[in-house]
Amino acid sequence: MRFAPSPSGYLHIGGARTALFNWLWARRQGGTFVLRIEDTDQDRSSIESVRAILDDLKWLGLDWDEGPEAGGPHEPYFQSERKSDYRRAAEELIAKGKAYRCYCTKEELDAARAALKAKDPKAQFVYPGTCRERTDAPDLPHVVRFRTEAAGDTTFQDKVFGTVSTPNSVQQDFVLVRSDGFPLYNLGCVVDDHAMGMTLVARGRDHIGNTAQQVMLYQAFGWELPEFAHLPMMLSAKGEKLSKRHASVAVAEYRERGFTPMGVLNYLVRFGWSHGDQEIFSREQLIELFSWDRVNKSDGKFDAKKFADVAFEHLKNEDLMSSAEYEAAVLPFLEARGLSVDREVLSRVLPAIRPRAHDLIEAAHALDYYFRAEPELDEAARKKFLTPAAAPHLDALADMVAGAQPFEAAHLEELFRTFVEEREVKMKDVAQPARVALTGRTASPPLFDVMVALSQEPSVARLRRGAEIAKTP
Numbered sequence: 001m002r003f004a005p006s007p008s009g010y011l012h013i014g015g016a017r018t019a020l021f022n023w024l025w026a027r028r029q030g031g032t033f034v035l036r037i038e039d040t041d042q043d044r045s046s047i048e049s050v051r052a053i054l055d056d057l058k059w060l061g062l063d064w065d066e067g068p069e070a071g072g073p074h075e076p077y078f079q080s081e082r083k084s085d086y087r088r089a090a091e092e093l094i095a096k097g098k099a100y101r102c103y104c105t106k107e108e109l110d111a112a113r114a115a116l117k118a119k120d121p122k123a124q125f126v127y128p129g130t131c132r133e134r135t136d137a138p139d140l141p142h143v144v145r146f147r148t149e150a151a152g153d154t155t156f157q158d159k160v161f162g163t164v165s166t167p168n169s170v171q172q173d174f175v176l177v178r179s180d181g182f183p184l185y186n187l188g189c190v191v192d193d194h195a196m197g198m199t200l201v202a203r204g205r206d207h208i209g210n211t212a213q214q215v216m217l218y219q220a221f222g223w224e225l226p227e228f229a230h231l232p233m234m235l236s237a238k239g240e241k242l243s244k245r246h247a248s249v250a251v252a253e254y255r256e257r258g259f260t261p262m263g264v265l266n267y268l269v270r271f272g273w274s275h276g277d278q279e280i281f282s283r284e285q286l287i288e289l290f291s292w293d294r295v296n297k298s299d300g301k302f303d304a305k306k307f308a309d310v311a312f313e314h315l316k317n318e319d320l321m322s323s324a325e326y327e328a329a330v331l332p333f334l335e336a337r338g339l340s341v342d343r344e345v346l347s348r349v350l351p352a353i354r355p356r357a358h359d360l361i362e363a364a365h366a367l368d369y370y371f372r373a374e375p376e377l378d379e380a381a382r383k384k385f386l387t388p389a390a391a392p393h394l395d396a397l398a399d400m401v402a403g404a405q406p407f408e409a410a411h412l413e414e415l416f417r418t419f420v421e422e423r424e425v426k427m428k429d430v431a432q433p434a435r436v437a438l439t440g441r442t443a444s445p446p447l448f449d450v451m452v453a454l455s456q457e458p459s460v461a462r463l464r465r466g467a468e469i470a471k472t473p
Helices: 013-029 047-060 083-095 106-119 185-195 205-221 251-256 261-269 283-289 304-316 323-335 343-353 360-371 379-385 391-402 409-423 427-439 447-454 456-470
Strands: 099-102 143-146 153-158 162-167 175-177 200-204 227-231
Touching: 013 047, 013 200, 013 227, 013 251, 013 261, 013 283, 047 251, 047 261, 083 099, 083 143, 083 175, 083 185, 083 205, 143 205, 153 205, 153 227, 162 205, 175 185, 185 205, 200 205, 205 227, 251 261, 261 283, 261 304, 323 343, 323 360, 343 360, 343 447, 379 427, 391 409, 391 427, 391 456, 409 427, 409 447, 427 447, 427 456, 447 456
Parallel strands: 200 227
Antiparallel strands: 099 143, 143 175, 153 162
């Protein structure tokens, strides 16, 4: 099994889904998962894109057994470094009479297309085989074209779509090698898949139209066909091919937004695969349960809300993500806020915010005030609750908290209720100003849990600071 991205930009979530299905099958079967970089489009490929793809796959936990950085018996794993292999393969086909050199220039082909359009605007241009019998100028600039048989059909078995058959009459003599010596997709992937011993080629349904041409190539070389599996497409809500104008489509964007790797993978795996009514899976469950007979033929529509919900389920479920894993995941988001994090405090306060934080950015925001010398005050909350009337309550509450022993949530709550009764005030008239003084916000975990997490001295200091702020209208 292999994943063979083109490094012309970010790792698309559709590509990540393809990588996931291949990875799951390789892991379930005890097979080899190969990463190959198809960088023959030199104008669009970049080392920055390669780095981004590798980083995103690592973040997702889709480790590869062979490929860049891992090495392996089929090196190199960049198509740009295998150019001589494709040239030899093309020459072999020419020698067999299965391919030929085409000397038609771009200008000549453009003129032929224009003439056809002028004659019939709806007609589809098909290369007419102008150079099929030419053998006179091998040193002139040329491309290499496959000699497609006009009669019959080309058929293959697909693990998702079953028997797929294409009449040869709708094909044309397709280009194998460009004039710069680099292969086109069909030749490059066939030569590499054969050389690397691929037994299964799984990719998006948008590639199914290429597969007939690739089957022709396997047959022309006399090579055994691999199995094929084409995956349903990820579409927009309007049924269009998913792109940036419809949703966030780069894996890196979800990483930056505070989604977890399994939150992303769990949503992607359900795009075309199912196991009964189960929606949420661990990585181990996916490896155990994945099979091609549960992959659907129907395309699916991207649902950003469901994606977020699935990610949230993974984030809050301790059976899917341990506390230690959560702490490690949220730490970079806390540090990005300029916070110095006490890991002991983080472990103590995390259970209170975990059921509510929908992503790691929300979690970092909810944890922020625990790791600051003073909380950042929400201006609206300050104006509403830190008023002159609240100042004496906060001062008195600070004195109470300073003398509380033991400094435990249940004891603090008991003292607080006595405090409210003795001062003959409503609970909210003291609790909300205290919450704002302690956290800077109007919403937080239970007030007494917050105090215990902050510890006694910082809680007293924050209440006194709140009282001082409240005294200033």
